[in-house]
Amino acid sequence: xxxxxxxxxxxxxxxxxxxxxxxxxxxxxxxxxxxxxxxxxxxxxxxxxxxxxxxxxxxxxxxxxxxxxxxxxxxxxxxxxxxxxxxxxxxxxxxxxxxxxxxxxxxxxxxxxx
Amino acid sequence: xxxxxxxxxxxxxxxxxxxxxxxxxxxxxxxxxxxxxxxxxxxxxxxxxxxxxxxxxxxxxxxxxxxxxxxxxxxxxxxxxxxxxxxxxxxxxxxxxxxxxxxxxxxxxxxxxx
Numbered sequence: 001x002x003x004x005x006x007x008x009x010x011x012x013x014x015x016x017x018x019x020x021x022x023x024x025x026x027x028x029x030x031x032x033x034x035x036x037x038x039x040x041x042x043x044x045x046x047x048x049x050x051x052x053x054x055x056x057x058x059x060x061x062x063x064x065x066x067x068x069x070x071x072x073x074x075x076x077x078x079x080x081x082x083x084x085x086x087x088x089x090x091x092x093x094x095x096x097x098x099x100x101x102x103x104x105x106x107x108x109x110x111x112x113x114x
Numbered sequence: 115x116x117x118x119x120x121x122x123x124x125x126x127x128x129x130x131x132x133x134x135x136x137x138x139x140x141x142x143x144x145x146x147x148x149x150x151x152x153x154x155x156x157x158x159x160x161x162x163x164x165x166x167x168x169x170x171x172x173x174x175x176x177x178x179x180x181x182x183x184x185x186x187x188x189x190x191x192x193x194x195x196x197x198x199x200x201x202x203x204x205x206x207x208x209x210x211x212x213x214x215x216x217x218x219x220x221x222x223x224x225x226x227x228x
Contacts, residue, residue: 006156033215043157043202045215056215091156093216103147103204103216107156 002027004094004106005074012112019079019086021109025094031055032075033103034067037089049075050097082113118203120219127193128227135188135222137203143183145206147216152199160188160201198226 005024013019025032034046048056049069060067064082069075079086089110095103117140127133137146145164149157161170163179163186170177174191190197200223204216 035215035218042220043204043218045217048215059215093157102159102162104159105149105157110154 004029004092004104006090006092006106006109008109009107010110010112012114013082014114015083016081019082019111021077021079021090021092021111022074023077023092023094023106024074025092026104029094029096029104031095031097032069033093033095034075034077035091035093035105037091037108039088043091046077079111082111084113087111087113118205118217118219120201120203120222122222123220124223124225126225126227129194130192133190133193133224135201135224137186137188137219139184139205141184143179143186143205146179146183146186147204147206148177148186148188149202149204150199151202151221157202193226195226195228198224200224 004026007022011019023032030050032049035043036046037043044059046059047067049067051069052071064080066078077090089108091108092106093103095101119138121136125133147162148160150160151157161177163177166181166183168179176189179186186203188201200221202218202221204218206216
């Protein structure tokens with residue numbers, strides 16, 4: 001049973017370009033979470049999605065960031081017009097959704113903006 | 115919002131010694147997760163605790179949640195080099211269910227000296 005799959009693992013973008021990070025949840029999981037880990041900071045919640053629905057995006061920056069989890073295919077975190085401050089590790093997690101169900105994390109996508 | 119305080123921030127322990135990491139919450143914990151992260155890698159799920167007084171063990175790692183459900187400890191017995199890494203505690207918000215995502219502490223950096 002494959003775990004949470006993220007790609008790319010490493011991504012380099014120039015300032016102003018777009019970054020797209022993909023996440024395939026574990027088999028049987030319908031809930032996806034995105035987190036960001038900045039250097040010297042902790043892991044911060046960004047957004048929580050179910051299929052075709054954004055449940056909670058209270059941790060998402062107001063501009064340039066968007067997330068989706070379509071009916072078919074992986075969840076995508078999209079960052080437009082990247083800036084150096086977007087350089088971070090972005091982690092995806094998935095669960096079956098109910099309280100008490102384990103939340104599993106992917107290996108992360110490391111974004112570097114040059 | 116819920117805040118998690120982890121202590122110590124970093125810990126250097128001689129191989130074979132026991133150690134304890136603490137996680138304290140400003141609010142009642144409805145679901146408390148422990149993860150381990152190796153530098154530059156993803157989060158590995160260790161254990162999840164829900165009930166006051168609950169204790170779980172896996173190999174040489176034991177996690178406890180106090181009766182008041184505001185503090186958890188992670189204890190490693192006879193530490194080994196493979197235990198080195200960053201230990202993160204994460205808590206479900208409100209009544210759980212993942213609706214708030216997990217709030218994480220800043221982590222405890224564990225170094226094992228041979």
